[in-house]
Amino acid sequence: MSERQPEALLLDGVSKAYGKTWVVDRVSLTIPGGSFFSLLGPSGSGKTTLLMMIAGFVTPDGGSVRLGGRDLTPVPAEKRNFGMVFQGYALFPNMTVGENVAFSLRVRGLGRAERDARARAALDTVHLGGFEDRFPKQLSGGQQQRVALARALVFEPAVLLLDEPLSALDKKLREGLQAELREVQRRIGKTFVCVTHDQDEALSMSDRIAIVRGGRIAQEGEPDDLFENPASHFVADFLGESNFLAGDLTPAAEPGLLRWHAGATGLVQAGQPSQAGPALMALRPSKIAIASGEPCGMPNRLPGIVTGSSYRGTAIHCRVDTPAGPMSVSLPSWRAPFNPEPDQRVWLSWAPDAAVIVTDDRA
Incomplete structure (x- = not known):
């Protein structure tokens, strides 16, 4: 993995409206490079739209998204070098684990030997070394989610975005993967931005949390400070x-x-x-x-x-x-x-x- 110091991700007054409804309203955030940052809020609060604007899948109606000093707002999603992990894993059922992880490298034109080597390294990162020849249907839900994580990390993205990554898992497995996900993030030093509605998940994994309500940031800070010193009802x-x-x-x-x-x-x-x-x-x-x-x-x-x-x-x-x-x-x-x-x-x-x-x- 790259040793370059991760840059801060900046949201400067980003807004998004659908019709006459502002689902995100002038949000400004600084997400420190190399941190685990969570966007936490109830359903319909605007947190997923925020993540999609960071990813480049949704274009803001106002404001900008920056990585360090570079304005990413006009940059299409496929050129932002951001990894994405979805709630539903989105693995190809007809491909092996190794082929799933290496898929983005094949799209980028890397040779077979390098693809296989980097896929094995990514699977080792998520503690799935030796699973290259299995198919998704042969894995548990937690293992499939770790394959999805390895696939998102294999091309060394600048930022990893996670959209409710553990919500489909049962409570005990979810708690175990929370610890694993946090351990992976600390070990590789990448910036992780996670959307969740689960308060315990955000508290246990995050360096910082932004609580989203009605398209705005209700409060942002470190987990213990938010819990001990809430600003509002x-x-x-x-x-x-x-x-x-x-x-x-x-x-x-x-x-x-x-x-x-x-x-x-x-x-x-x-x-x-x-x-x-x-x-x-x-x-x-x-x-x-x-x-x-x-x-x-x-x-x-x-x-x-x-x-x-x-x-x-x-x-x-x-x-x-x-x-x-x-x-x-x-x-x-x-x-x-x-x-x-x-x-x-x-x-x-x-x-x-x-x-x-x-x-x-x-x-």
């Missing part, structure tokens, strides 16, 4: 589960803290917006403690009544009615210190830095 709700409590903020006596009240009085951590007025707080269920008695020394606490619970393997999820509204709580199931029962009176508590103030962008 949409991001907090889409990227994992959150509780939302509405209230009013007033400056607290202690510098850097804000006082919150929504059925109770509590604190949110320094670094939150300092202006007084209506506010919306997001709180992850796993950051809430639950107990039968009122906790001492916790500035944020609410009484409640358990309305139900469900066992989910590694965690027990509880639903609790509180004066601030219904809340979800998640606690580890292994040696859980507390096992709530329906109709049981409980207390919920959380640390000041467990919650974040988010923009209320609910429609």
Whole structure:
């Protein structure tokens, strides 16, 4: 594989309309060279159209796509030197694995010996060495997806684009291939751009994530920062589960803290917006403690009544009615210190830095 330092991929105000509907609306992004970057969003958000504009299959109505200093917007897809991995593998059933992987090299006019050598190297990269003479029907779904990946890598593309590459696989196989895909990307150092609607997939594989909503970027950043510091109700709700409590903020006596009240009085951590007025707080269920008695020394606490619970393997999820509204709580199931029962009176508590103030962008 080439040792040249990958260049950043730049989207500068790209837009696309179908009729009077803007499916992508003035999106600007910088995708660092050599990174694993995910476009994450619900169905119909515009993420696949964004990927197709990067690939060159869809022409923007405005803006530009650049690789380093080169404007690719007028360059046709077949001349961009971008690899593509589709959801449905798109392997030729009448060709062997080796022939499938080498197909793009044959189109480019490379000789048989070089094609075979590079196909074997690409299959080794995805841990399928020795599978050259098999046919796609002799492979599992996961193996077929790895062949598709090898075929996209064999001609050393500048960027690899992946359109929901693992969505056709079952959960366990998908999780295994997430780790493999990330390991391949790190080893070869190529820029990967992946479209997905699966939050766990994006979090586990990506260096950076852009969350797409209504054709625009709702928030972009590193996975842990997006999860811990969502900017809006949409991001907090889409990227994992959150509780939302509405209230009013007033400056607290202690510098850097804000006082919150929504059925109770509590604190949110320094670094939150300092202006007084209506506010919306997001709180992850796993950051809430639950107990039968009122906790001492916790500035944020609410009484409640358990309305139900469900066992989910590694965690027990509880639903609790509180004066601030219904809340979800998640606690580890292994040696859980507390096992709530329906109709049981409980207390919920959380640390000041467990919650974040988010923009209320609910429609």
